[in-house]
Amino acid sequence: MKARDNNYFDKMIRHLRQHEEVMLYGNLLNITAEEADDVVDFLKEEYEREALNHPYEVPLYNPVASRWAAQTVYISAQLMLFRENKPEDLGLLLPAFPFERDAAAMLSADLCLRFLPVMITHLKLIDSDDPLIALLETRLEQWHYSGVAYALEVSKLDFTPVVSDPCLHALYCNRIIQHKKLALARHPAFETSIRAFLGIYGTQLWSEFTEAISPTLP
Numbered sequence: 001m002k003a004r005d006n007n008y009f010d011k012m013i014r015h016l017r018q019h020e021e022v023m024l025y026g027n028l029l030n031i032t033a034e035e036a037d038d039v040v041d042f043l044k045e046e047y048e049r050e051a052l053n054h055p056y057e058v059p060l061y062n063p064v065a066s067r068w069a070a071q072t073v074y075i076s077a078q079l080m081l082f083r084e085n086k087p088e089d090l091g092l093l094l095p096a097f098p099f100e101r102d103a104a105a106m107l108s109a110d111l112c113l114r115f116l117p118v119m120i121t122h123l124k125l126i127d128s129d130d131p132l133i134a135l136l137e138t139r140l141e142q143w144h145y146s147g148v149a150y151a152l153e154v155s156k157l158d159f160t161p162v163v164s165d166p167c168l169h170a171l172y173c174n175r176i177i178q179h180k181k182l183a184l185a186r187h188p189a190f191e192t193s194i195r196a197f198l199g200i201y202g203t204q205l206w207s208e209f210t211e212a213i214s215p216t217l218p
Contacts, residue, residue, distance in 0.1 A: 010038045012077065013070050016115060017046055022077045029078055029093070031071060039070050043111050050111075056166040059104035068097050069109035072139065076119060079132055087131040094135060096142070103165035106145045113139070113146035120150065148175040148184065159189040173197055177206060185209050 008025040015023040043066045051058040075093055099105070116136055123133050140147035144157045145168065162172050173193050176184045185194050186209075198206060 007035045007038050009035045009070075009074055010042065012074055013039050013112065014042060016073070017043075017111070020115070022080075022115075022119070024077060024081060029075060031074070036067050036071070040067050043067075043070060043108070046111055047108060054167055055170045058167050059102075059107055059165060062104040062108040064099060065097065065101075065105035066108040066111060069112040069143075073112040073115060073119070076116070076132065076136060080119065080123060080126070090132055090135050094139070096139070101142060102161050103168040106143060106161055107168060107171075109143055110146045113143050116140055117147055117150035145172055145175070148172070148181055149179045154183045154187060159187070163189050169193065180206060180208070182208055 009031050011025065012023055015021060040063045044061050044063065047061045047066070072094055079090070079093070097105070097109075116139065120133055120136050120140075123130050123136075137150075137152075140150055141152055141156050144152055145162065162168050169189075170193075173190055174197075176190060177194060177197065184190060185206075194209065198210065
């Protein structure tokens with residue numbers, strides 16, 4: 001299914017997914033139900049494509065979480081370039097997800113939220129005191145599977161939905177290894193599994209981690 005010519009929300013999300021770049025077409029914050037439906041359908045296809053390489057039983061696609069995440073990224077990108085709103089309006093433009101953040105929601109939202117860390121980094125280069133930064137960092141703390149590459153405070157993160165689902169847990173471990181996040185790797189939620197994933201090749205693949213968990217020989 002191709003993007004409609006006049007659906008700029010859909011065009012932006014497609015371009016982001018396909019090229020990992022933000023493409024904006026003007027200060028267009030309003031999103032119609034029809035435009036959002038197009039994005040949800042596209043992201044469902046993306047979810048099913050990625051799921052082919054996921055381990056274990058993959059949680060069902062959550063269209064509500066996917067739509068919320070796409071709108072969060074789209075509006076955040078608009079606010080990076082077009083800022084006519086007061087700081088106190090940011091919470092209204094970028095509300096928190098009002099439902100449970102289970103494994104299905106986290107994986108569905110990640111299709112778009114995985115791009116938030118780079119967006120926050122760009123915001124810091126523009127204005128390190130921008131209140132939008134703190135709000136998006138809060139969203140990443142709540143959806144931390146999408147923020148593994150970002151410097152989040154591990155003690156603030158809730159891993160309950162991660163450890164309760166084998167698919168998300170394995171994917172989370174892979175992402176920790178990919179980004180070499182030692183604080184996360186040492187967390188009880190992941191340490192044993194990551195040690196097993198690395199196996200006998202742990203020293204070659206990630207020496208800092210294996211050294212950190214290996215007993216000191218006399």
